[in-house]
Amino acid sequence: MSSSWYTVPRGWVVSLTLASSLACLPSTLLGADDTRADRLVPLARLVQDPTPRVRLEALRALAKIPSAQAAEIALTVLNQPMDPTLDYALWLTINDLAEPWIAALESGAWSPTGREKQLEFALKAIKPDQASRVLAKALAKQPLTREGQGPWIELIGSAGTPAELRPLLDQTLKGGFDDAATARALRALGEASRLRRVQPGGALTEIGTLFSHNAPAVQVEALKLAAQWKQLGSHFPKLGQLAANAETPAAVRTEAFNTLRAIGGAGALESLTTLAGPANSPTIRLQAVGSLAALDLGRAVPVVVELARSLKDETAAQDLWRSVLPVKGAGKAIAGALPASGLDPAVARAGMRVAREGGRSDLDLVAALAKGAGLATDAQAFNTQLIKELAAKAGTAGDPNRGEAVYRRNELACTSCHAIGGAGGKVGPDLTSIGASAPADYLVESLILPNAKIKEGYSSVEITTKDGSEYIGTLARESQQEVVLRNAAGAEQAIAKNDIAKREQGVNSLMPSGLLESLNERDQLDLFAFLSRLGKPGDFDASKGGVARRWYFANLVHTDVQNGNGDWAWKKPLTDPRWKALYGRVNGQLTRQMMEEAARAEFWTGKLAVYAVTEINVTQAGPVHFQLECAPGPEVWVDGKKVGAVGASTADLSAGRHRVVLQIPPQHVPDALRLTSPDAAFVLN
Ligand code: HEC
Known part of the structure; x- marks a missing residue:
């Protein structure tokens, strides 16, 4: 041997x-x-x-x-x-x-x-x-x-x-x-x-x-391969051209930036500096500055500061911070360069969150962002006594229904890391029965001091690769050749063992600390009240299936019909950006506000219908019953056939996955809506 x-x-x-x-x-x-x-x-x-x-x-x-x-x-x-x-x-x-x-x-x-x-x-x-x-x-x-x-x-x-x-x-x-x-x-x-x-x-x-x-999937793989081989000769300038072109599909552009970063050197630096410059669109600048920071932090900092001052949108700001802060030393360097005032609070809050996410703890940056936007950093020391008091107060004064809406706020990102009844992210533990299984003060502590007790199986792993990049996440899986981490954004990152320079057990939770700082006391109490009901009988028991909790919304518009695409709702993959993903409430209900937000059109369009789509798995061919609870309005369609409206309806279905489409008249979005079926399993993720 x-x-x-x-x-x-x-x-x-x-x-x-x-x-x-x-x-x-x-x-x-x-x-x-x-x-x-x-x-x-x-x-x-x-x-x-x-x-x-x-x-x-x-x-x-x-x-x-x-x-x-x-x-x-x-x-x-x-x-x-x-x-x-x-x-x-x-x-x-x-x-x-x-x-x-x-x-x-x-x-x-x-x-x-x-x-x-x-x-x-x-x-x-x-x-x-x-x-x-x-x-x-x-x-x-x-x-x-x-x-x-x-x-x-x-x-x-x-x-x-x-x-x-x-x-x-x-x-x-x-x-x-x-x-x-x-x-x-x-x-x-x-x-x-x-x-x-x-x-x-x-x-x-x-x-x-x-x-x-001409196939984007081929472009993406070719770019990834070039990042591995790092030999492009006279083809190198094409990377910058792809990255700068507004027509380039998003996945290809992202890869072009990754490849520029992987190849590095003077050529890449020059190209990225141009791309991060004010002549380009914010989307391109944002991506460029992330790659630039990895190659030359000093050059990137002024661009980051300028972008942070001009951005208004929380999501874009979060992308900016998530692309830049993983670079070693970035937090400190940016903190030193931020203006003393004039930052948009949404941009600052996104930065404060990312600065403490995934076990990172850039306290200098948190302080500088708070100051720049005129926000308070909550320096309040949370002790056991205070946690007990908050827990007791939430039990009497908290409103779990309002708390559920707080939980779903985009800026808190709870749903992107946690699932309830299987619907939601997978970075953190499933919260379906947390209220029934954990005492109230444990819940309060989990949110206020995530690092105090880290749930078993969710401790983070920190890996530094030989090229100096740092990765933090929970261990998704591991083989002889690679380690796959799931990072705070829920994305899997495969790291070849060949490339690992250092691997450590992280001491911090991937859950950001300070999440609650942007909430007033009422919101906090309501959120605690909601969490402490989860898993108890009633409206917050998600342990039973049979109800649709994962939805996708989009609008049917005039031009779809004019172009002969009236039936795209049946065909477009649910990963297509035209669909807006939405999780229902724990009891499966969608409220009018949730639906209107998900179906908001970005530009003026003649809306013909709002589509609400969910998917089911049928294990045995035969009749499948649906129950649609809501005021009159929507029609239920399965696989391109109308099967009913409000109330009970039945469709004869083959075994396998089917798409259920509710067609909602845009002027009559109902106050609330809920779809159940005793025979089919609704697809969750
Ligand atoms: C970036 C991902 C992330 C975000 C955002 C996040 N969490 Fe967490 N959460 C985690 C991880 C990972 C754990 C497990 C590690 C630990 O115990 O700290 C956790 C633990 C918890 C726990 C304890 C669960 C248990 O079984 O012990 C609760 C409760 C919780 N989170 C609630 C929330 C709420 C409410 C929000 C939104 C305000 C939120 N989380 C936002 C990742 C996240």
């Missing part, structure tokens, strides 16, 4: 000792006098055993039987749940059995069809030169099709050497794939570079030719 090219993660060595002790196997399975077939039959069963420890022992016993069948049986362990120890044991076993397995694959005795996951594991486990041999032979027999059929593109990415990566790149550059396969190939090349540091042999600059591809 050679493991020189595999770095054994610390802590796994113990598992290895355990694995070879073979303690729980009957000794007959290990005896040298048994015939192979005798031993394989029980091992095939044991490798599927419900106890992971038994599966582990079976794997190591299989390693001692040098045959293709032993490898075949070992790989079936992947049908069961895996853990790092089992992963490692299978990795060792496949290495021991590599040659017989490869021979079986090449002769066709072991066919990968339907076993793509096993093939991928084995290719990653065997030595790179072995994997390269296997891939080269397979591709010679059956070259990649235009649609990139089969698992081969991804396999080249996860196990290929420069010799296999080069033809993949060449086929991509020559237009040898359709759009979807082109994007896949670029992603596979990116993963090879990011996770394994392997790149195609030869020149890489031609990747720049794909920046102007």
